[in-house]
Amino acid sequence: MTADALIHEVTSSPVAADIRRALDARWSGGGEPLDEISRYALLSPGKLLRPLMLVASAEAVGGDREAVMPAALAVEYLHAASLVHDDIIDGDDTRRGRASVHARYGVADAIITGDALIIRLFGSLAECPVPDADVLSAVRILARAGDDLCRGQMREALLVPPAPGALGSGLAAYLGMAALKTGALFRGACQAGAVLGGGTPGEVGIVAEFAEHTGLAFQMYDDLLPFLGDPAVTGKPDTSDVSNLRPTFPVLLAHREGGPAERRRIERVLAGGLAPGAALAALREVVMATGALDLALAHAQEEVRLAKSGLGVLPSAEAAGLLGAVAELAVRRDR
Helix, strand or coil, rough: HHHHHHHHHCCCHHHHHHHHHHHHCCCCCCCCCHHHHHHHHCCCCCHHHHHHHHHHHHHHHCHHHHHHHHHHHHHHHHHHHHHHHHHHHHCEECCEECCHHHHHHHHHHHHHHHHHHHHHHHHHEEEEEEEEHHHHHHHHHHHHHHHHHHHHHHHHHCCCCCCCCCHHHHHHHHHHHHHHCCHHHHHHHHHHHHHHHHCHHHHHHEEEEEHHHHHHHHHHHHHHHHHHHHHCHHHCCCCCCHHHHCCCCCHHHHHCCHHHHHHHHHHHHHHCCCCCHHHHHHHHHHHHHHHHHEEEEEEHHHHHHHHCCCCCHCCCHHHHHHHHHHHHCCCCCCC
């Protein structure tokens, strides 16, 4: 299956269509400025992977789609809020091919909107018509996911700017950061979906492991996009990481695989001083020369294989297949 066909399979699936309808119905327009900005943040042209993973995890263990739809919206609220705040931190003025929330509405209102979306997720979770104990478990799961997301964000900041000798041991720190910053919300979505869907502890564990590997694959491939993609297609600046002097996965691999000259060049670039375009061009040369690009892609693809390996035992093969397609999509996308 081609990448375009895979993207279409996931984003045009009945689950994705139902999530979009639910978002449109909940955020139908009008109201106060907070509602307008929230709608802008939520109804951007994204793939809705996290709410999709929540619903698919619920259905994979025998749960009902409509019963968990409020939770699917809740996890998208948390994700959208994290993007609003992340763009402010990184100074990124574009997101998904259009102005980021703070670029369009101002930093103050963007921060307030992100805060409001986080608060709204708890009310949305409470709307799920499932046993109260399961709702409470889902609240705990997503609260932990949000906490881990923040921990991952702070760990990422600690990687910048790297000390001259720090890049050599940076891969372990990177993987820990990625498991929190990206993997936490994937894991929370899948665990919450399985719990709300009535899954057994074993089934909840299976989807959690799936999410761990998918989250790592997603972050690894996300770091490859500046070296592979066109910002006109990816919808965000390809110089964001290098502008923030952030050592990403392919750069860390290049530092490990390269010789002394390549390592010094990476360290000089990440010390600052170059214009973002020139810095990215220099890193691209080193990443290509050391074979780190292909190596990073191979690592991401292995995480996808591991993610899919345990799904076959889940009760619903169709929903498990959709989860597998999401994992494949993590490394076959242009944004």
